[in-house]
Every structure is written in C-alpha cells, then in structure tokens.
Amino acid sequence: MLLALTLAAACGDPEGGESEGAGSSNSGQASAGTSTSSGDASTTTSNASGSDSSDATSSSTGDASEGSTTTITSGTSDSSGDAASDTDATTGADGLPPDCPRVEVMVAMGNVLNVRPTPSTAEAPIGKLANGAIVDALDLVDGEVVSGDPKWFEIDFEGQVGYISAVYAACTLEEPPELQPPAGFWLPLACGTTATVSQGNFGDFSHQGKAAYAFDFAVGLGTPLVAIADGIVLHTYNQTKPGDPCYTGGGPECYAYANLVVLLHGDGSTSLYKHLNEVLVGDGEFVPRGEAVGLSGSTGYSTGRHAHVARQEDCGVANCQSIALEFVDAGVPKTGQSVTSKNCP
Numbered sequence: 001m002l003l004a005l006t007l008a009a010a011c012g013d014p015e016g017g018e019s020e021g022a023g024s025s026n027s028g029q030a031s032a033g034t035s036t037s038s039g040d041a042s043t044t045t046s047n048a049s050g051s052d053s054s055d056a057t058s059s060s061t062g063d064a065s066e067g068s069t070t071t072i073t074s075g076t077s078d079s080s081g082d083a084a085s086d087t088d089a090t091t092g093a094d095g096l097p098p099d100c101p102r103v104e105v106m107v108a109m110g111n112v113l114n115v116r117p118t119p120s121t122a123e124a125p126i127g128k129l130a131n132g133a134i135v136d137a138l139d140l141v142d143g144e145v146v147s148g149d150p151k152w153f154e155i156d157f158e159g160q161v162g163y164i165s166a167v168y169a170a171c172t173l174e175e176p177p178e179l180q181p182p183a184g185f186w187l188p189l190a191c192g193t194t195a196t197v198s199q200g201n202f203g204d205f206s207h208q209g210k211a212a213y214a215f216d217f218a219v220g221l222g223t224p225l226v227a228i229a230d231g232i233v234l235h236t237y238n239q240t241k242p243g244d245p246c247y248t249g250g251g252p253e254c255y256a257y258a259n260l261v262v263l264l265h266g267d268g269s270t271s272l273y274k275h276l277n278e279v280l281v282g283d284g285e286f287v288p289r290g291e292a293v294g295l296s297g298s299t300g301y302s303t304g305r306h307a308h309v310a311r312q313e314d315c316g317v318a319n320c321q322s323i324a325l326e327f328v329d330a331g332v333p334k335t336g337q338s339v340t341s342k343n344c345p
Contacts, residue, residue: 095140100140102136103169105131105133106132106168109281126162127158130233132177146165147167149167151165181267185271186289187341187342190292195217197336197338200215200216201215211322214322216307219305222297223295225294226289226343227287233262235261237259238259240258246300247298250301260273262318263293270314275296277295311323311325
C-alpha cells in the first residue's frame with residue numbers, strides 16, 4: 001500500500017537533460033509576463049491586450065479603490081479627453097491629495113502593472129510593478145483616459161520618473177514590505193488542513209539529487225498551497241492549461257511544463273511549489289506567510305495529483321538544489337506520515 005501511495009503522488013526530477021529555464025518566468029524561454037504597449041495592467045500568463053481606450057488586459061477593470069486609505073475620484077471626461085476638475089479631496093500643491101506619500105498597486109491576482117515614461121500607453125513600458133507593490137508618489141496628473149479615468153500617478157520607479165494609471169493604484173500610508181529572515185518555516189497547507197506525505201526526503205522514486213530534500217503531499221486537485229514563510233515571488237510558470245498534453249501529468253518530456261511558483265525568503269533561500277493547476281500570484285509580488293500561491297494539480301513530470309514543495313538555494317532559475325527543511329508545525333515528516341498544518345498567521 002505504501003508503494004502504491006508513493007507512485008500515485010510522485011513527481012519526476014531527472015538529474016540531467018532537463019530544460020530548467022522553461023519553469024522560470026525570468027528565463028526568457030516562456031512567453032509569460034509579456035504585454036503589448038496598449039495594456040497597462042497585464043497578466044503574467046497571457047499576451048492578450050486591451051483596446052486603446054483601456055489600460056487593462058484582463059476582463060476585470062482592476063478597481064484601485066478597494067482597501068486603500070484614499071480614493072482618487074476624477075471628474076468625467078469630455079470628448080477631447082480633458083477631465084473636469086471635480087475631485088473628492090482637496091489636492092496639494094503637487095496635485096496629490098493630502099496624506100498620499102505613496103501609492104499601492106491593485107491589480108488582479110497574477111497580474112502586473114506597466115510603468116510608463118509618460119501618462120499614456122503610447123510608449124513602451126519602462127518596467128512593471130506587481131500587485132501590492134508600494135512606491136513613492138510624486139504627483140497626480142491628467143493623461144490618457146483609461147476606463148473612463150484620466151488620472152495618472154507620477155511615481156519614483158527605481159530612481160527614475162514613471163507613470164501608472166490611477167485606475168490600478170491608490171494612495172496609502174503603508175511602507176513597502178521588507179523581507180526579514182524568517183523565524184521558521186511552516187507547512188505549505190492552509191491552516192487546519194491535514195495531508196499525508198506521499199514522498200519525503202531522499203524518496204526512492206524521484207527525491208534524489210537536486211530534489212533530495214523535497215516533500216510530496218497527497219492532496220486533492222485544487223487544494224490551496226500557501227507560503228511557508230514571507231516571501232517575494234521570484235519565478236512563476238503558468239502556461240500549462242487544461243487540454244495541454246502535460247496538464248494531467250506525464251513522463252520526462254513534461255518536465256519543463258509544470259506550473260510553479262518560487263518565493264524568495266529573507267534568509268536568501270527560496271521555496272518551490274510545483275505541479276500546480278493554477279498560479280495565484282505574480283512575479284515581484286510580496287506574499288505573507290500562509291497566503292495562497294497556487295492550487296495543487298498534476299502538471300508537468302508527474303504520476304498523479306499531489307503538491308511538490310521544497311526549500312532551495314537561489315540559483316537564478318526555478319529548479320535549484322533543495323536544502324534541508326524542518327517545519328515548525330511538523331518537523332521533518334517521513335513518507336506515509338500524516339501532518340496537520342498550523343500555518344495560521
């Protein structure tokens with residue numbers, strides 16, 4: 001029975017010949033993260049672009065007012081694109097409302113926001129900001145109308161001036177999150193979830209070499225996998241979709257097609273969440289401990305549905321050398337052991 005369980009929830013990590021970069025959004029081998037110049041809120045897993053009158057490439061408008069401390073409400077624009085001066089707050093000398101030292105990006109899960117050199121989508125982006133990113137606000141100006149709103153924030157983007165549509169950002173007093181070395185690492189399962197370890201460290205099936213310190217958890221399809229510690233999304237791959245050859249698993253030829261997320265932690269190590277059905281975060285996004293990064297599946301080189309999780313070195317790509325990992329709430333569980341998550345921040 002133990003052998004059958006292990007084979008039913010195992011993943012392949014061959015030692016040689018694999019294309020590691022294909023699992024990384026920063027590798028240049030996948031099209032994820034690319035957007036056209038007409039969209040300012042772009043998904044990290046799609047190249048679809050919006051129309052010239054909209055800065056959003058997703059179906060959602062990305063309402064920036066939710067959860068913000070100050071909401072910018074601009075007047076309606078006339079046929080020439082000029083906005084009326086009516087606002088819901090008195091603006092300062094620089095055009096910003098009071099108490100608006102910074103702005104927070106608010107786009108859909110997995111999306112990014114383009115930073116433009118002017119308040120328009122006419123020119124190519126100078127960079128991108130992840131959902132939840134907080135940057136210094138310099139001014140609030142009029143520009144191209146996006147989803148009916150002509151307002152753009154002028155921001156400090158890595159030492160240069162950039163612009164983001166106010167449709168996808170809101171004023172905040174919060175400081176940008178800073179990664180600190182984690183006090184410990186917790187199970188990658190939502191609080192209270194119980195699962196069996198179908199393959200532990202140095203498992204006979206595939207946990208050797210680079211994957212020696214990995215854990216496979218026998219979970220149902222679509223089970224949320226959560227951050228084992230605070231982290232910033234370093235790599236994502238979310239190109240394997242229903243109907244694709246490797247969506248329900250496969251042999252070594254599917255190695256490069258596992259949907260995954262890699263988080264960078266404050267101690268310099270990373271964590272890998274692999275074989276996902278769906279990725280829920282975008283590159284550069286800050287993810288607190290216990291927040292979902294994706295939903296479990298069987299994509300890539302996999303013999304069945306399960307969650308493959310490992311703490312790794314940061315080697316610049318998605319699949320790196322795994323390193324020892326002891327969970328605060330479960331120690332170092334062995335194959336066949338049942339664990340219950342106390343990852344309850």
